[in-house]
Amino acid sequence: MRYGKPLLRHATLSTLIAGGLVVSASAMAEPQGLYSSDELLDADVYTAADSREIGEVEDILLDNDMRVRALVIDTGELLDIDGDQEFVIEAGRFSVETHNGDDLDDIEYRVIVDMSDAQISQQPTYDNDWWQDARQGAHEAWEQTKEGAASAWETTQEGASRALDSIGKALENVGKKTQDAAE
Structure with missing residues (x-):
């Protein structure tokens, strides 16, 4: 069990993300209502077109209302781009799939980006x-x-x-x- 700052960070980020992903990820089939930021960070990211893994979630960007505005995706060297790249993917351009959502210890997320490799590489660099x-x-x-x-x-x-x-x-x-x- 976690105590102190890590627990507070986890609880705070989870609460902040609770509503933001539902609003931000409009393509999501069944919103879950509550998301764990701890589990979302480092979630694998895939393309919608061919379900190919292109990276992982590096950061979650919130606005003044504490809604998710974008995810930062670390593509590593998976997109045929020289060196590691981190791209800002705005809300509405990604969705989140939940796997094993009934058990916090086993929960996993997959982030699906609704863009081609070329479109992703044109997104702002973080x-x-x-x-x-x-x-x-x-x-x-x-x-x-x-x-x-x-x-x-x-x-x-x-x-x-x-x-x-x-x-x-x-x-x-x-x-x-x-x-x-x-x-």
């Missing part, structure tokens, strides 16, 4: 330059989302305020007409 660009892009997208949400809220408030003003004026006019009719 390196520091990619990491910095992706972090900056994600930060900017988050800021734009926050600004858009704030702007939408302000627009909604302004619209509601105008509507309430119009209703108030209409009620005021009805009140004056009622008072004039009563006199």
